[in-house]
Amino acid sequence: MDILRLATAGSVDDGKSTLIGRLLYDTKSVFTDQIESVERASRDRGDDYVNLALLTDGLRAEREQGITIDVAYRYFATPRRKFIVADTPGHIQYTRNMVTGASTADLALILVDARKGLLEQSRRHAFLATLLHVPHLVLCVNKMDLVGYAEDVFEAIRADFTQFAAKLDIGDLTVIPVSALVGDNIVTRSERMDWYEGPSLLHHLEHVHVASDRNLIDVRFPVQYVIRPQSDTHRDYRGYAGQVAGGVLRAGDEVMVLPSGFSTTIRSIETADGPVEEAFPAMSVTIRLTDEIDVSRGDMICRVNNAPTVTQDVDAMVCWMDDAPLRPGQKFAIKHTTRSARAMVKDLQYRLDVNSLHRDMAADHLGLNDIGRIRLRTTQPLLCDEYKRNRSTGGFVLIDEATNRTVGAGMVNEAR
Ligand SMILES: Nc1nc2c(ncn2[C@@H]2O[C@H](COP(=O)(O)OP(=O)(O)OP(=O)(O)O)[C@@H](O)[C@H]2O)c(=O)[nH]1
Helix, strand or coil: CCEEEEEEEECCCCCHHHHHHHHHHHCCCCCHHHHHHHHHHHHHHCCCCCCCHHHHCCCHHHHHHCCCCCCEEEEEECCCCEEEEEECCCCHHHHHHHHHHHCCCCEEEEEEECCCCCCHHHHHHHHHHHHCCCCEEEEEEECHHHHCCCHHHHHHHHHHHHHHHCCCCCCEEEEEECECCCCECCCCCCCCCCCCCCCCHHHHHHHCCCHHHCCCCCCEEECCEEECCCCHHHCCCCEEEEECCECCEECCCEEEEECCCEEEEEEEEEECCEEECEECCCCEEEEEECCCCCCCCCCEEEECCECCEEEEEEEEEEEECCCCCECCCCEEEEEECCEEEEEEEEEEEEEECCCCCCEECCCCCECCCCEEEEEEEEEEEEEECCCCCCCCCCEEEEECCCCCCEEEEEEEEEEC
């Protein structure tokens, strides 16, 4: 079945947990015992309604603290689609969690409180979603019940957002007035907002077209494992396992292996369920080649006339995720597709103010949650594409070698 990955974002108390709880509840994706325990917990807290946020804030510690603290994944399904929701918290210091949640999302759902309008956070989230090239963006103007379901309140927020969005490169934007608590325009269209003519949130999520968002043109297959069984019966077997990062691969296709540059043809494509005719993103397959050429982990199979850039110089946007700042001259481990290398920060070109989109060219470091443009020099060539062309082969992470922590998430701007 078709899967939609969505990432939610909003400021604290805009109602993300309630909205997700509502989706789970109304699509009957929760078990009766969970509902009963939420009803009990709501009564214990003195709430006079079923507190749907409790459903979402699954962890007891979170409930007690009252704020969501990490990316949590929720699953629900309707007869049309399966949904995986990355629920990211609204606190300002959690930009890195939003980056983590949204980097693989098909759709970003940004919530604003109708009473408060667009806050700095909403702009930041919209900007991050565009930076991460999330193909679809939905702005939910929540708590419409608290503004009397007024059209002008909604229209003002929509106009404000559309104006900001014009500065960004947003592929597809949908704005929906909702009340997560009451359930207006979440699963069914609300009768209390007859001025609104668009779809309910769930209808939009079920129908938004995502199949063509993946890059089906540039064949990219980063080799993750070389399979060579040692037993006598399989002595000649050699397969290359990995996940398709772009394009469509078929048996018989002429391909090239990078960085060696040797070309050959695909003999067969195998999966855990047997051989297949073709493989496309994000299938995990084993590819067998006609000729015995030397292929190792970290190599890339592509088409002869359509190769990624092989480079040790990378120009990228990076979202900094560590308390210790990034400064030019520092060295990190870099992970890019199935390749690992070391990288030195050659320079910091600018720090980006995510609210004004102003570029600070004088910046000498990036602090926690800052976003900036950097140049890296790697010890091994990377086989990369521009992030906007391919999120898999254009994305990387930087790791502090001393602590083994992921300190930055990068997106290749230009690979030369
Ligand atoms: N009246 C009204 N209240 C709402 C609505 N949606 C959420 N709320 C209330 O707003 C408060 C915050 O909602 P949450 O869902 O916990 O907010 P959140 O954005 O998930 O907050 P964090 O997870 O802590 O970041 C709760 O008291 C909700 O009951 C709505 O549509 N109408």
